[in-house]
Each structure stands twice: as C-alpha cells, then as structure tokens.
Amino acid sequence: MIKVAKLSEIPQCGSKLVMVGDTPVALFNIKGKIHAWDNRCPHRGASLADGNITENVIQCKFHLWKFDVNKACALANPDIKVKSYSVEMRGDGIYLGSSL
Numbered sequence: 001m002i003k004v005a006k007l008s009e010i011p012q013c014g015s016k017l018v019m020v021g022d023t024p025v026a027l028f029n030i031k032g033k034i035h036a037w038d039n040r041c042p043h044r045g046a047s048l049a050d051g052n053i054t055e056n057v058i059q060c061k062f063h064l065w066k067f068d069v070n071k072a073c074a075l076a077n078p079d080i081k082v083k084s085y086s087v088e089m090r091g092d093g094i095y096l097g098s099s100l
C-alpha cells in the first residue's frame with residue numbers, strides 16, 4: 001500500500017490529484033468515502049479531478065461525459081470504464097493498493 005494523501009485534505013464532493021509513479025490518480029471524497037480513479041477521462045484524456053463532482057456522478061468538463069461514482073463507468077454506456085484503484089483508510093491516511 002502506498003500513502004498518497006490525507007482525508008482531511010479533500011473536501012466533501014471535492015477532489016485531489018496525486019501522481020503515483022507516472023500515473024495521475026484522481027481522489028474523490030464522496031460522503032467521506034474515497035474513490036481513486038485514473039485521472040484521464042476515457043474519452044480524450046481530460047482531467048477528471050477537475051470535473052463536476054456530485055454524490056453520484058463525476059462529469060468531465062471537456063465534453064460533459066458523465067461517470068457513475070460507484071461503478072466507475074459512463075452513464076450512457078457502462079462498457080466505457082474508468083480504471084479505478086482499491087483504497088484503504090488508516091486513520092486520516094489514504095492508501096492505494098499495490099495494483100498501480
């Protein structure tokens with residue numbers, strides 16, 4: 001596991017972009033639960049950390065594609081997935097699984 005951030009650094013319905021090696025990872029705080037996604041939108045690679053974030057949907061600001069927060073896939077086509085990573089919390093610390 002790799003420590004990448006602290007929960008207290010990310011506001012509710014907010015995000016933080018971290019680099020894990022060469023991989024940009026967007027961390028989203030959704031109701032106190034952290035979701036970790038590859039930051040690159042599966043459409044044309046825009047930053048999902050800069051998207052519109054609600055409790056259910058992350059919307060890319062480039063072409064407004066919407067992604068289901070819990071399933072990490074496009075609302076319009078569930079076959080379009082965003083790569084997501086397992087998250088472990090230890091106190092305030094956010095750790096990502098070794099699958100990166």
Ligand code: FES
Pocket residue numbers: 041042043044045046060061062063064065
């Ligand atoms: S780059 Fe995200 S919707 Fe086009």
